[in-house]
Structure formats: structure tokens, C-alpha cells
Amino acid sequence: xxxxxxxxxxxxxxxxxxxxxxxxxxxxxxxxxxxxxxxxxxxxxxxxxxxxxxxxxxxxxxxxxxxxxxxxxxxxxxxxxxxxxxxxxxxxxxxxxxxxxxxxxxxxxxxxxxxxxxxxxxxxxxxxxxxxxxxxxxxxxxxxxxxxxxxxxxxxxxxxxxxxxxxxxxxxxxxxxxxxxxxxxxxxxxxxxxxxxxxxxxxxxxxxxxxxxxxxxxxxxxxxxxxxxxxxxxxxxxxxxxxxxxxxxxxxxxxxxxxxxxxxxxxxxxxxxxxxxxxxxxxxxxxxxxxxxxxxxxxxxxxxxxxxxxxxxxxxxxxxxxxxxxxx
Amino acid sequence: xxxxxxxxxxxxxxxxxxxxxxxxxxxxxxxxxxxxxxxxxxxxxxxxxxxxxxxxxxxxxxxxxxxxxxxxxxxxxxxxxxxxxxxxxxxxxxxxxxxxxxxxxxxxxxxxxxxxxxxxxxxxxxxxxxxxxxxxxxxxxxxxxxxxxxxxxxxxxxxxxxxxxxxxxxxxxxxxxxxxxxxxxxxxxxxxxxxxxxxxxxxxxxxxxxxxxxxxxxxxxxxxxxxxxxxxxxxxxxxxxxxxxxxxxxxxxxxxxxxxxxxxxxxxxxxxxxxxxxxxxxxxxxxxxxxxxxxxxxxxxxxxxxxxxxxxxxxxxxxxxxxxxxxxxxxxxxxxxxxxxxxxxx
Numbered sequence: 054x055x056x057x058x059x060x061x062x063x064x065x066x067x068x069x070x071x072x073x074x075x076x077x078x079x080x081x082x083x084x085x086x087x088x089x090x091x092x093x094x095x096x097x098x099x100x101x102x103x104x105x106x107x108x109x110x111x112x113x114x115x116x117x118x119x120x121x122x123x124x125x126x127x128x129x130x131x132x133x134x135x136x137x138x139x140x141x142x143x144x145x146x147x148x149x150x151x152x153x154x155x156x157x158x159x160x161x162x163x164x165x166x167x168x169x170x171x172x173x174x175x176x177x178x179x180x181x182x183x184x185x186x187x188x189x190x191x192x193x194x195x196x197x198x199x200x201x202x203x204x205x206x207x208x209x210x211x212x213x214x215x216x217x218x219x220x221x222x223x224x225x226x227x228x229x230x231x232x233x234x235x236x237x238x239x240x241x242x243x244x245x246x247x248x249x250x251x252x253x254x255x256x257x258x259x260x261x262x263x264x265x266x267x268x269x270x271x272x273x274x275x276x277x278x279x280x281x282x283x284x285x286x287x288x289x290x291x292x293x294x295x296x297x298x299x300x301x302x303x304x305x306x307x308x309x310x311x312x313x314x315x316x317x318x319x320x321x322x323x324x325x326x327x328x329x330x331x332x333x334x335x336x337x338x339x340x341x342x343x344x345x346x347x348x349x350x351x352x353x354x355x356x357x358x359x360x361x362x363x364x365x366x367x368x369x370x371x372x373x374x375x376x377x378x379x380x381x
Numbered sequence: 382x383x384x385x386x387x388x389x390x391x392x393x394x395x396x397x398x399x400x401x402x403x404x405x406x407x408x409x410x411x412x413x414x415x416x417x418x419x420x421x422x423x424x425x426x427x428x429x430x431x432x433x434x435x436x437x438x439x440x441x442x443x444x445x446x447x448x449x450x451x452x453x454x455x456x457x458x459x460x461x462x463x464x465x466x467x468x469x470x471x472x473x474x475x476x477x478x479x480x481x482x483x484x485x486x487x488x489x490x491x492x493x494x495x496x497x498x499x500x501x502x503x504x505x506x507x508x509x510x511x512x513x514x515x516x517x518x519x520x521x522x523x524x525x526x527x528x529x530x531x532x533x534x535x536x537x538x539x540x541x542x543x544x545x546x547x548x549x550x551x552x553x554x555x556x557x558x559x560x561x562x563x564x565x566x567x568x569x570x571x572x573x574x575x576x577x578x579x580x581x582x583x584x585x586x587x588x589x590x591x592x593x594x595x596x597x598x599x600x601x602x603x604x605x606x607x608x609x610x611x612x613x614x615x616x617x618x619x620x621x622x623x624x625x626x627x628x629x630x631x632x633x634x635x636x637x638x639x640x641x642x643x644x645x646x647x648x649x650x651x652x653x654x655x656x657x658x659x660x661x662x663x664x665x666x667x668x669x670x671x672x673x674x675x676x677x678x679x680x681x682x683x684x685x686x687x688x689x690x691x692x693x694x695x696x697x698x699x700x701x702x703x704x705x706x707x708x709x710x711x712x713x714x715x716x717x718x719x720x721x722x723x724x725x726x727x
Binding site: 216217219220223224225227228231232233235236237308312315316319320321322332335339342343346349353356357360361364365 | 392395396399400403404407410538539541542543544545546547550551553554558655656658659662663666667677678681682686689690693696697700701704
């Protein structure tokens with residue numbers, strides 16, 4: 054058991070302060086975040102939370118994300134009442150309302166069809182956030198399964214899965230997504246699927262290397278010696294210890310997925326009009342760059358601040374959870 | 382060393398086969414029958430259609446290229462596996478098929494005409510990335526915690542969080558449109574295309590904004606990697622030794638630390654050249670740059686699949702070869718890789 058303690062700091066995901074309860078880590082799932090037997094236990098997640106709170110940028114980012122999420126969720130309750138429908142055009146006021154500059158009535162101005170851009174940007178956040186979260190969820194689930202299979206069973210599984218990952222990574226990512234959508238057609242569902250399915254290799258790699266280092270720990274051997282099944286070992290012993298790196302990676306991935314969706318919609322291959330994706334709004338605004346620049350500025354600022362917030366939160370989580378990442 | 386190169390090249394083969402297989406599958410699940418797409422509105426007479434199918438190996442042919450019929454007088458579809466090998470064979474001979482819409486122009490000739498523009502733009506962007514990225518990274522590591530460090534960190538964080546095509550438009554807005562207004566038309570930059578001999582700008586001026594756009598995000602990553610690498614190297618024992626024997630901080634950084642810190646940065650920039658060739662699709666679309674990326678975008682719009690898949694194939698293969706070369710030269714620069722020693726001991 055001495056070995057066990059010495060090994061701990063080298064494990065990617067585990068913070069140096071997050072002490073294992075002594076000795077009997079063999080039959081207790083001591084790394085479960087929920088686990089709190091005695092009052093002042095210091096868990097990995099408790100420590101991480103404390104460190105995250107002291108990181109000003111991460112706190113600002115979280116608050117900003119919270120605001121966006123609340124606005125996106127409650128949009129139906131107040132936005133259409135004040136700013137009209139995000140998609141439909143009112144033919145009676147269309148010409149008189151066309152491309153108005155920002156004002157109190159229309160904070161971000163209006164587009165060619167007389168629709169309020171503020172309203173469209175807000176509804177655009179729903180698309181961006183859902184693509185970011187859902188696509189990342191898809192990649193993460195596939196990546197976790199593939200990474201676990203490769204790392205835990207090794208051998209032929211490892212070779213096949215990692216070669217497959219190599220093939221996927223050999224494709225320039227953006228190009229791969231574009232080809233997928235060109236072949237299977239655009240639309241929001243295909244955007245979810247394309248971004249989600251193509252994102253698994255990097256998560257699989259992160260998870261695999263994290264498992265490989267955890268697998269060497271004595272408590273895993275001990276669990277096996279006690280007759281625990283593979284499934285139990287993976288879910289109860291390995292996963293809780295490697296989940297930190299996955300959480301960090303997934304958070305950063307959300308921003309990337311949002312950027313990809315914006316680019317696809319800009320190219321006309323993602324979300325279809327009249328749905329207000331931020332990428333589509335920028336594309337709409339591009340032709341009025343010299344006369345009504347706010348049409349492309351506002352949705353761009355929305356993307357920038359949202360992605361930046363996810364990146365900063367990811368950075369904060371990385372520091373808080375003490376996850377070592379390649380280049381960052 | 383030779384053994385390492387051999388190993389990397391051998392690893393390249395299954396990836397190459399996998400990638401081409403994916404592209405081939407894509408080509409075959411594209412909606413619509415290729416012959417009908419080529420014909421467009423026109424109605425083909427059945428014999429011409431059979432001959433066309435035979436010439437594209439969609440149906441079985443004898444050695445003279447004449448279609449083979451079964452006992453009922455129907456043509457026989459070529460099995461997919463066989464078509465994959467025919468496709469590979471064509472690929473290795475530079476045959477990427479024929480455009481649907483541009484009256485039988487070969488895809489390779491279209492790509493050959495457009496590729497130089499993309500490569501030239503990527504080269505300019507790589508030069509910007511190397512100079513600005515490495516410079517900013519060194520500055521921010523050497524003056525850690527200073528105003529400059531914070532400025533570099535701030536700018537790189539902003540750059541990696543914005544869509545590149547949006548940045549392109551901001552540059553167009555600022556250096557093209559607004560600059561023209563402010564200076565009364567005296568000084569501004571072109572925001573679209575490559576110009577012609579009649580245009581008022583020097584040819585090189587057309588490169589400035591697209592190249593900056595293409596380079597921006599990678600430059601930010603280069604600066605970040607340079608900074609973290611230099612900081613890591615400066616913590617190592619041999620740097621302390623160099624300082625202890627009386628070398629100045631400056632000499633230590635520029636003669637000892639930088640050499641080692643640069644290795645991963647150079648690798649990143651090398652790999653990025655490939656990424657730029659593929660990332661060009663957005664930049665080229667924003668700036669109407671007549672390269673392979675814009676061509677792909679237009680082909681997607683007009684559903685000209687051979688051009689889409691052909692240019693994707695070329696880009697992917699070029700990227701793969703570049704990555705292979707970079708990998709091998711990495712081993713050349715860093716002996717730890719080729720001897721399989723752990724890369725990093727903290």
C-alpha cells in the first residue's frame with residue numbers, strides 16, 4: 054500500500070491535495086465525488102470547487118454562461134413580445150423596418166426583412182448552445198467507450214481503435230465535417246451528428262492515456278484480486294479517477310463545436326434559414342458590411358464571448374482539477 | 382534513424398488506405414446517380430448511357446472497354462470492392478474524375494489551376510505565423526507577468542475564440558472600408574479577389590488581409606506553445622547550470638533554452654501548414670480568393686461532387702504527407718523521439 058500513495062501524484066487527474074483515505078482503498082470507492090462519510094472530508098471535487106471559485110476569470114466566464122443559458126431558456130417568455138418573431142417576417146412593416154440602425158426599440162438594429170437582430174441573436178444562442186452541448190456529448194460518449202476499450206483491453210482492440218482514430222485525425226477536421234454534410238445534406242440534426250461523430254478520436258486518446266496510467270495502480274490490481282468484474286473496475290475505480298481530464302477536455306470542446314457550427318452555417322451547409330444560427334446571421338450581414346456593419350458585428354460578438362467563456366471555464370477547470378494537458 | 386523512418390512510413394499505409402476508403406464510400410453515397418447528374422437536364426439515349434457507365438467502370442467491361450451483358454441482355458454492375466481498387470489506381474495516376482457541370486473538364490486540371498493560389502496564400506500565412514507567433518511567445522515568456530505577457534495572453538485568447546471568417550470580415554471592414562473613408566480614398570487595402578493587371582493595387586497587396594486572417598488563429602496557438610515551452614525549458618537543470626557558470630540570463634535564453642523550446646513549436650508550425658491548406662475554405666470564401674478552398678465551396682453549392690471530393694482528396698493527401706515529413710524531421714531534431722525515451726520528465 055506504500056506504493057499506492059507514491060503513485061498518486063503522477064496520475065493525471067488527481068490533485069496533489071486530494072488525499073486518498075488511508076489504506077483500504079481496495080474495497081471502498083474512495084474517489085467517488087459523492088462519497089462523504091465524515092463531516093470535513095476533502096474530496097477532489099470539493100478542492101476543485103474551492104480553487105475554481107478563486108479564479109476570477111473562470112468565475113466571470115461561468116456567470117456569463119449562466120446568463121446566456123437563462124436567456125436562451127426563457128427567450129419564449131419575453132423576447133417575441135418585445136422584439137417580434139425571430140423567423141417570420143411581417144410583410145406590412147417589412148420595407149419600413151428594413152435594416153434600421155440600432156435603437157432602443159431594436160438594440161442590434163433590424164435585418165433586410167425587417168426582423169429584429171437582437172431577437173435573432175438570442176434565438177441563435179439556442180442553436181449554438183445545443184450544438185455545443187449535444188455534439189460534445191456525442192463525441193464524449195463515443196470517445197469514452199472507444200478509449201476505455203482500447204486502454205483496458207489493449208492488444209488487438211487497442212491497435213484497431215487507435216488506427217481508426219489515426220485515420221479520423223488524418224482528415225483535417227473542418228474539411229471532414231464539410232464533406233459529411235455535403236454528402237448527407239445540411240440541417241441541424243446532421244450538424245449535431247457530424248460534429249459529434251467526428252470529434253471522438255481526441256477524447257478517446259485523452260481518456261485512453263488517462264486510463265493507462267491509472268490501470269497501473271495497486272488499487273486496480275487489488276480490486277481485480279478481490280474478484281471485481283471488468284465493468285465494475287472500469288466504472289467504479291478507473292472512471293472516477295480519469296473523469297477530471299475528460300470534463301476539462303469536453304468543456305473546451307464545446308467552444309470548438311460552436312465555432313464549427315457557425316462556420317458550417319456561414320458556408321450554407323449547417324442550420325437552414327430562416328432559423329437564426331449565428332453563422333447565418335453573419336453571412337446575412339456580410340453583404341451589408343460597408344453600410345450596416347452591425348448586422349455582422351453583433352452575432353460575431355455573441356460567438357466570441359460565448360466561446361471565450363467556455364475556453365476560460367475550461368482553463369479554470371484544468372487548473373482547479375490539476376489536469377495536465379498537452380500544449381496549453 | 383532509418384528504422385524509425387521506415388516504421389513511420391509503414392504506419393502511413395493503413396491510414397492512407399483507411400482515408401481513401403472513407404473518401405470512396407463518400408463518393409458512392411452521394412445522392413443522385415452520377416451519370417444522370419452529368420447529363421443534367423438532357424435525356425440520354427440508352428446506348429450512350431451504357432457507354433458512359435462503361436467508361437466510368439460503373440458496369441463490367443471486357444478488355445477493350447466494351448460493356449459485358451448477362452444472359453438477359455442487361456449490364457452487370459461492377460462490384461464495389463473492384464471499383465475501390467479502380468479508384469485507387471486512378472488516384473495513384475492523378476485521375477480524380479470529371480466535373481459534372483463544367484463540360485467534362487477533368488478535376489485534376491481544375492485543381493491544378495487553383496492550387497497555386499492556395500499554396501501561395503498558405504506560405505505567406507506561415508511566414509506571418511512563424512515570425513509573429515514565435516516572437517510574441519518569447520516576449521511573453523521572457524517578460525512573464527509583465528504588461529506584455531498579459532497583452533499577448535489576452536490577444537491570443539480572443540483570437541482562438543472567434544470564428545476566422547468573422548475576423549476576416551472585421552479586417553475587411555477596418556482596413557478596406559473604414560480606412561478608405563477616413564483617408565478619403567488615399568490609403569486602404571483590397572478586400573476581395575487577386576486583382577488583375579488593370580487594378581489600382583500592387584499584386585502583393587491582395588495577400589495581406591487573407592493571409593492575416595488565415596494566420597491569425599494559428600499564430601495565437603504558436604505564441605501559446607512557444608510561451609509554455611520556453612517556460613518549461615527554463616525550469617530545467619541544464620539552464621540552472623548555465624546560469625551558475627556565469628552566463629547572463631539573455632545568453633542562457635537565446636543560446637540554450639530557445640533551441641530546445643523551439644522543437645515542438647517548429648513541429649506545430651509544420652503541421653499547421655497542412656491545416657492551412659484545408660482551413661483555406663473559409664478564408665478563401667470570405668475574400669473570394671480563387672484557390673482550391675473557394676473552388677470547393679462553389680462546387681458544394683452547385684453539387685459538383687467530383688470537384689468537392691477531388692479537392693478534398695488532394696488536400697487530405699497533402700496534409701498526410703506533410704505530417705509524415707514533419708514527424709520524421711521531429712525525430713531528426715529531437716533524439717529522444719527516435720530512441721523511444723520518455724519525452725518529458727517534468
